[in-house]
Amino acid sequence: MRAHQILSHTADVRLRAEGSTIEELFCAALEGMAEIQSARITNHELRITKNINMKSVDRTALLIDFLSEVLAQSQIEKAVFDTVAFVKLTNTELEAEISGERAEGFAEDIKAVTYHGAEIVQNSAGNYETTILFDI
């Protein structure tokens, strides 16, 4: 199970992401970020994949750092990434292949992914969830 919801914020945009596992949570957050970006895609044949890996201080920081890396690749490659296959995912380390499509442009300019207010917790349904604030 995974889900995301875009929430209101005065200056920026917040996302609530939820998943039955940590892996699902990361997928939900990735899909949420892609939705916020709202890429304009004219040719769906132009797929792109990238390998990424990173270490962070804890699993919340790992999620934020993961999204930051995807965002950087998105801007460099002019692409939107909405799919991830994990080779390794621990509380502090990640290796993955991200894939997506080349984009003509984006409707929203996400400047950065922030740590502000983010904390992965288990909710009453037993799912992992957090909110993430994006700097717009």
Next chain:
Amino acid sequence: MKKEDLIKINDYTWEIPKSYRHDMRVPARIFISEKMIGKLLEEEALEQVVNVATLPGIQKYSLAMPDIHWGYGFAVGGVAAVDAEHGVISPGGIGFDINCGVRLLKTHVRYDEIKEKIPALASALYKEVPSGVGRGGQMTLSEKELDEVLERGAEKIVADGYGTQHDLKHCESGGRLPEADATKVSKTAKARGRDQLGTIGAGNHFVEVDRVDEIYDEQTAKEFGLFKDQIVILIHCGSRGLGHQIATDYIKRMLVAMPKYGITLPDRQLAACPFTSPEGQDYYKAMAAGANFAWANRQRITWEVRKAWEHAIGKGESLELLYDVAHNIAKTEEYPSTSSGQVKKMVVHRKGATRAFPGQPVIIPGSMGTHSFVMIGQKESLEQSFGTTAHGAGRMMSRTQAKHEIRGAELREQLEAEGISVRAGSVAGLAEEAPEAYKDIEDVADVVHRTGIARKVVRLRPVAVMKG
């Protein structure tokens, strides 16, 4: 936070005492009028001002300007001066868009002389100045060229023939921070910036044509070369993806390093390291490089604007720079210390705040379709706010709410009916930046004027807006 937690110092200055929270090292002061407080209490911005008061080495007060609104780490409109010898530097106190700023170009023509050509000028600006998310500029820099831009800022662009020495003289810090070191900027950051020089991006960034609408201080207006009904052009943008990535890289690095220095803070987005530490110094040098990229960007855009003017209006107009100010930056400046009163070097963090040294032109842009102000910095700014004033109107309504409540197409029609030519890449983006989403710029300018931090010189009224 409740209104009772605030102590009224005077009509435009309110204090949150150190006793509000045990971890505050200094009190907080907010420059704001009573009528503006209510809305502010509905969000977390004031708690963020309190969080900043916990930074090791912070001096005197954690400050907030009247355009304060909820950010991340620091509130937008937040200012903190930190002891450079014993205190920290926090990338969150500068923000992701390093040296986001604004510059104002002057013409010698009056509105009536070119009134009929304004729509053509708006179209020419839209054509010449690349805008929109992820859109690259007209050139892709080689590694060597990019490193030169990072270390020389606007100077490099002028040396390449895209500006004048006069432009450099009228930029804050001459358009270049000499502390910049391109080797401290990651490959990823450089890859994000390589094709973005000369582009404004999206969000609240714009190029706007204004007419001088009202003059408050004849003498200073004359000294600044401003007169009634004069056409001027405002440029608002920053360091684009390159600056965003520098902040991202160093916040991550500082989060890892903080335990080594025994630093704990109430918000991870405030991540900070001692200014003199390797992490602090590397960030400062990388931030300076990001700031230089932003000045180079606004200089290149200035050239594009001059080209657009030539196409739409004609040759023979110099479009002289009045001034260029940074909104998101850290600078080392000297002020009396809290403990000894002796003048010490401090790292002044300005996030969504403008330097306002005595006699310096200060540009405070309003939201799209509303007035903007040119002011002059006053001596009181050094005493009250570490030489700082507000940077703009300040958001009041969320982007999602704005898009829900305001239709971009209707807004465009409304602005056009008010005599403002609009050229925008995204109709939804237009709605996000609607005037209703922002605080009243007149209130912000009034507070700044009445506190004595900066004095109003002229008011500007937009006649054309171009955004991504």
